[in-house]
Amino acid sequence: MIDALPLYVPAIPFALVLGLAIVDSGLNPLVGWSSSPLVFGGAAQLTLITLLGSGASTLAAIVAAMVVQARHLMYSAALAPVFQRQPRWFRWFGPYLLIDQMFALSILRAEDEPDAFRSYYLGAASLFWSFWMITTAVGLFIGPVIPAEWSLGFAVPILFLGLLVMGIDRWPKVVAALVAAAVTFVFAGLPNRVGLLVGALAGLLIGVVVERWRR
Amino acid sequence: MASVSDFLAVLVVGVSSYVSRSIFIVTLARRAIPESARRVLDYVAPSVLGALVVAVLIGPTGEVTLGAPELAALAAGGVVAYLTRNHLITLVTGMTVFWVIRALV
Numbered sequence: 001m002i003d004a005l006p007l008y009v010p011a012i013p014f015a016l017v018l019g020l021a022i023v024d025s026g027l028n029p030l031v032g033w034s035s036s037p038l039v040f041g042g043a044a045q046l047t048l049i050t051l052l053g054s055g056a057s058t059l060a061a062i063v064a065a066m067v068v069q070a071r072h073l074m075y076s077a078a079l080a081p082v083f084q085r086q087p088r089w090f091r092w093f094g095p096y097l098l099i100d101q102m103f104a105l106s107i108l109r110a111e112d113e114p115d116a117f118r119s120y121y122l123g124a125a126s127l128f129w130s131f132w133m134i135t136t137a138v139g140l141f142i143g144p145v146i147p148a149e150w151s152l153g154f155a156v157p158i159l160f161l162g163l164l165v166m167g168i169d170r171w172p173k174v175v176a177a178l179v180a181a182a183v184t185f186v187f188a189g190l191p192n193r194v195g196l197l198v199g200a201l202a203g204l205l206i207g208v209v210v211e212r213w214r215r
Numbered sequence: 216m217a218s219v220s221d222f223l224a225v226l227v228v229g230v231s232s233y234v235s236r237s238i239f240i241v242t243l244a245r246r247a248i249p250e251s252a253r254r255v256l257d258y259v260a261p262s263v264l265g266a267l268v269v270a271v272l273i274g275p276t277g278e279v280t281l282g283a284p285e286l287a288a289l290a291a292g293g294v295v296a297y298l299t300r301n302h303l304i305t306l307v308t309g310m311t312v313f314w315v316i317r318a319l320v
Binding site: 009010011012013014017027028031032034035038039040041043044047048050051052054058061062064065066067068069070071072073074075076077079080083091092094095096098150151152154155156157158159160161162163164165166167168172173174176177178179180181183184185188189190193195196197199200201202203204207208211 | 218220221222223224225226227228229231232233235236237238239240241247248253254255256257258259260261262263264265266267268269270271272273277278279281285288289292293296297300301302303305306309310313314317
């Protein structure tokens with residue numbers, strides 16, 4: 001369980017920026033923070049909060065955040081055989097805590113005894129969960145104190161770019177990301193931030209086409 | 216009333232988040248994701264994140280704030296993220312480049 005701690009360190013700036021973004025967005029801080037226990041996923045929370053705060057339609061913000069979470073389908077499928085050996089209550093409760101870090105740790109312990117796996121999973125996940133609740137709340141209190149001239153809001157696109165770059169393992173993904181960014185730029189004037197969805201869809205299509213053509 | 220609709224949005228994303236994490240574990244344990252769907256899913260993250268980097272720079276009137284400080288910071292952040300795979304170093308480098316270039320131009 002202690003071996004999970006280093007994995008939390010990269011999440012600290014993320015949690016603080018999320019707290020600042022909640023303050024920046026003008027949303028009710030408590031409503032913004034409620035995404036920590038309810039969604040419990042930094043990228044989706046940041047997407048939802050920044051879009052809701054920047055005048056996107058509620059629907060566009062929801063769709064974008066849902067798409068960001070789609071990678072969890074792969075985690076769920078990959079871990080399904082491991083969870084088959086677990087009691088029913090844990091099969092229902094465990095997935096609530098299935099963030100990126102928990103997936104990385106769980107896959108390494110897939111061969112553990114079911115009881116050992118479960119206590120490890122619950123131990124590491126409750127550690128992540130408590131830290132996330134606390135650090136995102138700390139960001140709420142730091143937010144109003146930081147001078148606006150520092151433009152710390154610019155940390156949000158940098159974080160998204162970091163997530164993007166670290167997930168790239170082959171060049172068609174670079175093409176997909178560049179097309180998505182360019183199309184979003186062109187359609188930036190569309191109302192309700194719909195340009196984001198148009199751009200993401202364009203990137204997705206090009207990525208899949210390039211991948212197929214490459215084979 | 217805006218708070219109510221914001222909270223509902225959080226709730227909807229929370230539920231869909233849980234569903235995407237639990238669906239195979241709770242209900243479809245013996246089914247796998249078909250290869251073709253897996254290939255599409257693989258491109259969701261880079262596409263959405265690429266679009267998001269630009270989307271969060273769009274101002275209230277639809278103009279994109281993308282001048283020299285932003286471009287330099289994103290370029291530096293991208294290179295550092297690729298080399299270090301570390302969010303903290305990426306964030307510090309990106310913000311520093313942003314502040315320095317902004318002070319210069």
